Amino acid sequence: MLTINDLKVSVEDKDILKGLSLQVNAGEVHAIMGPNGSGKSTLSHVLAGKDGYQVTSGSITYNGSDLLDLETEQRAHQGIFLAMQYPVELPGVNNMVFLRESYNAIRKSRGEDELDSPAFIKLIREKADQVKLPGKLLKRSVNSGFSGGEKKRNEILQMALLEPSLAILDETDSGLDIDALRIVADGVNQLRSEDRAMIVVTHYQRLLDYIKPDVVHVLADGKIIKTGDFSLARELEDKGYGWLLDGEAA
Amino acid sequence: MTTVANNAEWLQAFKAELAEDDGDSSDHFDHLRRQAIDALKSEPLPFRTMERWRYTPVDALFKLPLNIAITGAANDIEHSDLFNPEVDAYRFVVSNGHALFLGNAADLPEGVTFTTMHKGMQENQTLASRYAGTAMRHQGAENTVTASPVQKDSKLFQYLNQSATPDGVFIHVAEGIQLEKPVEIVFVKTGDQADLLQSHNLVVLEKNAAMTLIEKHVDEKTSRSFCNNQSELIIDDHASMKHYYLQQQETSSWHRDGIHRIQAADSQYQGWFGCCGSQWCRLEMNAFFTGENALSEVQGIQLAMHGQVNDIHLDMHHDEPNCHSEQHFRGLVAEKSKIVFDGNITVSQDAQKTIAHLSDNNLMLTRNAEVDAKPQLEIYADDVQCSHGTSIGELDEQQVFYLRSRGISEERARRLLSIGYVSEIIEKIELDAFRHEMQELLERQLQASGAKGALGVIE
Ligand SMILES: Nc1ncnc2c1ncn2[C@@H]1O[C@H](COP(=O)(O)OP(=O)(O)OP(=O)(O)O)[C@@H](O)[C@H]1O
Numbered sequence A: 001m002l003t004i005n006d007l008k009v010s011v012e013d014k015d016i017l018k019g020l021s022l023q024v025n026a027g028e029v030h031a032i033m034g035p036n037g038s039g040k041s042t043l044s045h046v047l048a049g050k051d052g053y054q055v056t057s058g059s060i061t062y063n064g065s066d067l068l069d070l071e072t073e074q075r076a077h078q079g080i081f082l083a084m085q086y087p088v089e090l091p092g093v094n095n096m097v098f099l100r101e102s103y104n105a106i107r108k109s110r111g112e113d114e115l116d117s118p119a120f121i122k123l124i125r126e127k128a129d130q131v132k133l134p135g136k137l138l139k140r141s142v143n144s145g146f147s148g149g150e151k152k153r154n155e156i157l158q159m160a161l162l163e164p165s166l167a168i169l170d171e172t173d174s175g176l177d178i179d180a181l182r183i184v185a186d187g188v189n190q191l192r193s194e195d196r197a198m199i200v201v202t203h204y205q206r207l208l209d210y211i212k213p214d215v216v217h218v219l220a221d222g223k224i225i226k227t228g229d230f231s232l233a234r235e236l237e238d239k240g241y242g243w244l245l246d247g248e249a250a
Numbered sequence B: 001m002t003t004v005a006n007n008a009e010w011l012q013a014f015k016a017e018l019a020e021d022d023g024d025s026s027d028h029f030d031h032l033r034r035q036a037i038d039a040l041k042s043e044p045l046p047f048r049t050m051e052r053w054r055y056t057p058v059d060a061l062f063k064l065p066l067n068i069a070i071t072g073a074a075n076d077i078e079h080s081d082l083f084n085p086e087v088d089a090y091r092f093v094v095s096n097g098h099a100l101f102l103g104n105a106a107d108l109p110e111g112v113t114f115t116t117m118h119k120g121m122q123e124n125q126t127l128a129s130r131y132a133g134t135a136m137r138h139q140g141a142e143n144t145v146t147a148s149p150v151q152k153d154s155k156l157f158q159y160l161n162q163s164a165t166p167d168g169v170f171i172h173v174a175e176g177i178q179l180e181k182p183v184e185i186v187f188v189k190t191g192d193q194a195d196l197l198q199s200h201n202l203v204v205l206e207k208n209a210a211m212t213l214i215e216k217h218v219d220e221k222t223s224r225s226f227c228n229n230q231s232e233l234i235i236d237d238h239a240s241m242k243h244y245y246l247q248q249q250e251t252s253s254w255h256r257d258g259i260h261r262i263q264a265a266d267s268q269y270q271g272w273f274g275c276c277g278s279q280w281c282r283l284e285m286n287a288f289f290t291g292e293n294a295l296s297e298v299q300g301i302q303l304a305m306h307g308q309v310n311d312i313h314l315d316m317h318h319d320e321p322n323c324h325s326e327q328h329f330r331g332l333v334a335e336k337s338k339i340v341f342d343g344n345i346t347v348s349q350d351a352q353k354t355i356a357h358l359s360d361n362n363l364m365l366t367r368n369a370e371v372d373a374k375p376q377l378e379i380y381a382d383d384v385q386c387s388h389g390t391s392i393g394e395l396d397e398q399q400v401f402y403l404r405s406r407g408i409s410e411e412r413a414r415r416l417l418s419i420g421y422v423s424e425i426i427e428k429i430e431l432d433a434f435r436h437e438m439q440e441l442l443e444r445q446l447q448a449s450g451a452k453g454a455l456g457v458i459e
């Protein structure tokens, strides 16, 4: 589904991703772990098409075509979804209106009919219940004055609503209480299917215990330096990154 | 000495016509008119060396080929679709300067007078002459400002209006009467001639009276006309007024409106202003507290996106103690357009315990636009709570990315965020129907602008 080949990305002439390769097949859940500042969010942003990053070499192929050719919104139309590490506040933009605009924009891009207001309200209520997002947050401005955990739940709500084919979760579990962590894990597990894939960026094994990813990668200094199965996450939890980084340096 | 580089032909013609008729000087209105005619003779044209005209280009107005005689009749268009269908209101139309009450005067509660200025001067002369001109000519407290030899303002447009004694709406609500239905006035210019159109409106609320006033300024067609209006709002003790104002004329036209308000003790005024239309739109609001414990809340939005100039001058005079005023505006500007906001609060020496706040925040949607925001507090009392603040910002690209990453197009994303920016003002509009009308208007205007790239999308 997603093939990243020798990707090099810089920001303001600073090299951040330094030859990253990754293959994610439909049906798989990949976890990416790695030290702070190693480039995990950069990778997520580049996949979602955020401006300000220069791809200096390498390629990203998504469902057989060049992802880098697509505008941000086109990627969303083709099923890419990024739950952001720091969801942005949109004062004055009503959450319900936003969710409907987003949902209908994606439906429309697929040639489907837009959902009318009553039907949408019914749908979003169900989804909000599913991710235990209090109904009053639907009536407020998007993420405006939401607590850290509420913002993350709002991201999961969007994922549950949009049902993306490739979901990237950038530290969605950070700053969440234990119940919320379960909600994120459930959100991921419910979406899991043969034709979908997920990339879960996290610092903690706890989320992975619930999710049981198929593959675990370690991203350090702009490269994937180790790939393993779920047991790698355990090992990292015990030993930290030091042993891997030393190995890298040697 | 500055010489003005145009010959203002229509103004000359206007003055020449005035010189020809002499009226009856025993009449109150004619007396007012004579004074204005005299003042008009010596009043200089507005010029950018005057503080009140520094940022507002006006030269082109004097070069318009304006027709100074009112053309078009009062009733030559179908007005029913000009009104907000959601509101059950008493309706007035002021079409090409002719005012008309569309309801039946016999249905009005006793003590309520709805008429036109021209009729009022004849049929309700005592009432009309008691109030006409009082708000407009109210001087307020003398503050210890050092007299400046430099002329700060030109009241040319005010005199132009008064000297013609134009028609308009005259509303009088007697003591203790609270009108349940709002009054909706639609000012409409029909036809495509470049006309000078004027109106003078007078609304008087006696003690303990209350009413809601909706006014809308629209064009039937595009034309290079100039509407020069004047309104006086007189709000007596314990009376209260809610005022909804929407300016949405075509971007070919010119519009100036002077709203003069005096508020007596314990009175309340709330105004919501949507200034969105015309190629040049200037709103001058001049308000005085003449008694204690009065409240004034004025909020609004300014929109300038099609090479427009949108200009608001607001003067709130706190001449009495214990009054409270709030004034909050937001603006959206793009594409060779300009927003001017000149907000002044004066607190006289006697006006202790004044509370007054002013804010003006603007969003520049494209770089080739201009905002001139000038807030000013002039305080002569020592026990007051006052503040002011202005800002000019741009859309946050992180926000745009967030929306786009959810499948929303860039143009739509910018539009949602722009509307979001002014929604703080819009959400506070009490009257649902007016809020909806304003929302729809904004959507339409921004959609039209977005299509032309004025939201910064076209590369
Ligand atoms: N706009 C930018 N300008 C300059 N440096 C940047 C910019 N964006 C990212 N960086 C740098 O790139 C590096 C990688 O950042 P990134 O956010 O991708 O790390 P991360 O792996 O997500 O870290 P964390 O675990 O803390 O979230 C960091 O050193 C960061 O400071």
Ligand SMILES: [Mg+2]
Pocket: A040, A041, A042, A085, A170, A171
């Ligand atoms: Mg990160």
